[in-house]
Amino acid sequence: MQFIDTQTVANMLPYGQLIEALRIAFKEQICSPERTQYKIETNEVSDATLLLMPAWKKSQHIGIKVVSVFPENTKSSLSAVNASYLLLDAKNGLPKVIMDGTELTLRRTACASALAADYLTRDDVSSMLMVGTGNLAPHLIEAHMQLRDIRKVMIWGRDYQKALILAKKLKYKGVEISAINDLYEGVQMADIVSCATLSNTPLILGEWLKKGQHIDLVGAFTPEMHEVDSQALKMANVIVDTYAGALSESGELIDAIKEGLFFEKDIIAEMSEIVKQQKIGRNNKNEITLFKSVGAALEDLAAAELVLTNLSETI
Numbered sequence: 213m214q215f216i217d218t219q220t221v222a223n224m225l226p227y228g229q230l231i232e233a234l235r236i237a238f239k240e241q242i243c244s245p246e247r248t249q250y251k252i253e254t255n256e257v258s259d260a261t262l263l264l265m266p267a268w269k270k271s272q273h274i275g276i277k278v279v280s281v282f283p284e285n286t287k288s289s290l291s292a293v294n295a296s297y298l299l300l301d302a303k304n305g306l307p308k309v310i311m312d313g314t315e316l317t318l319r320r321t322a323c324a325s326a327l328a329a330d331y332l333t334r335d336d337v338s339s340m341l342m343v344g345t346g347n348l349a350p351h352l353i354e355a356h357m358q359l360r361d362i363r364k365v366m367i368w369g370r371d372y373q374k375a376l377i378l379a380k381k382l383k384y385k386g387v388e389i390s391a392i393n394d395l396y397e398g399v400q401m402a403d404i405v406s407c408a409t410l411s412n413t414p415l416i417l418g419e420w421l422k423k424g425q426h427i428d429l430v431g432a433f434t435p436e437m438h439e440v441d442s443q444a445l446k447m448a449n450v451i452v453d454t455y456a457g458a459l460s461e462s463g464e465l466i467d468a469i470k471e472g473l474f475f476e477k478d479i480i481a482e483m484s485e486i487v488k489q490q491k492i493g494r495n496n497k498n499e500i501t502l503f504k505s506v507g508a509a510l511e512d513l514a515a516a517e518l519v520l521t522n523l524s525e526t527i
Contacts, residue, residue: 216311216519224522225316225515227351228358230323231330237514238327238487243268244509246456249434256284261434267509274300275513277313283410291347292410293317299516311519313512314347320515322351324453324483324505325406325428330359331486332451332493332501333404333426338363341402343395343415343439344431345369345378348408352430353382356404365389366398396420407431407439414464418443427502435466440502442468448502449480451493453511458482461506483508 216224244267252260263279279295286292295313300306340362342349353365365387369375375391382389392398399405399420406428409415416427418441427448432439445468452458458465459476468474481491494501 213307214309216309216523218312218315220523221312221315221519222319224519225319227319227323227326227355229522230319230515230518231327231355231358233514233518234320234323234327234511235487237510238484240269240510242510242513243270244454244513246460247507247509249461252280254282254284258283265507265509265512267513268302269513270302272302273308273513273517274302274305275509275516276300277317277509277512279313279317281410286346293347297512297516299520309516309520311516316512316515316519317507318348318351319355320511321348321430321505321507322355324508324511325352325430325503326355326358328451328453328483328486328493328503328505329356329404329426329428332449332503333360334424334494334497335360337361337403337426339402340365340404340406341392341398342367342406342408343369343398344408345371345374346408348430349378350382352406352408352428354384356406356428357384357387360404362404363387364401366392366402368392368395368398404428409439410437411439412436412463414438414441414444416440416444418445418447421447421500423498423500425500427500428505429464429503430505432463433461433506435461435463437463438467440464442471442473444502445474445478448500449493450478450502450504451481451483451486452479452503453483453505453508455479455482457506457508458504462504465504
């Protein structure tokens with residue numbers, strides 16, 4: 213069985229190409245059952261999480277991703293999220309390849325957000341606030357640049373020094389990149405606000421939002437996590453990657469619904485409906501849009517297949 217390492221996965225998944233592969237995947241008949249999630253008790257402050265995410269296409273491929281999330285790893289300069297992806301032949305069940313799932317996850321997550329933004333942001337957006345300084349942050353920044361002319365990027369993190377290091381590391385021609393201390397001011401200046409954190413308390417408040425803004429939430433993926441408050445949900449056109457995933461795993465949505473401040477019917481659409489143009493996420497330039505992503509297994513399968521396709525073309 214072939215093993216595909218991190219660097220090869222990265223080389224085989226250019227952002228623009230992956231965005232288009234995901235656009236196609238959300239239109240296809242891909243079976244992706246709700247993922248299985250387990251809480252793993254540790255001796256640390258935060259428990260760990262184990263995720264199993266399967267998806268398959270009839271007579272083509274079966275894929276399953278195994279993900280571990282250990283929030284305390286960051287204290288030791290280790291990645292909080294690690295993953296492996298196994299691809300099987302759907303005709304006979306035989307394993308074909310195993311590849312680095314961490315790089316695959318980072319890139320497909322960022323590209324799913326960029327795909328959503330292609331339908332939900334105004335055409336004239338030019339500034340972006342990145343909330344979070346983890347491994348996903350640079351991927352989100354670059355993915356969003358693929359479809360919109362981003363000229364100003366601000367980076368905020370709980371640790372300003374980490375934001376400063378990331379800002380100095382990233383260089384794109386014609387793009388101003390800076391670290392900021394004041395999260396509120398950053399939100400006020402940004403057309404797109406992208407959040408990739410493991411926060412248990414809301415970082416972005418609804419009262420901070422402005423007309424025409426797009427909010428991209430990808431960090432909080434358990435019922436205990438929150439990146440925005442309930443008011444933000446009430447103010448925005450809320451779109452999710454999948455109904456099942458968001459309603460069972462998004463802490464923001466689950467708590468707002470429990471409190472009676474938001475209802476399932478208030479969700480405008482899931483991604484497949486937006487991509488198929490069955491529903492519209494933005495009707496005018498003044499609406500606030502919000503994309504809530506908890507991750508969908510069909511995205512992983514599409515990314516893994518793209519790795520194989522591009523790899524075969526290089527041989």
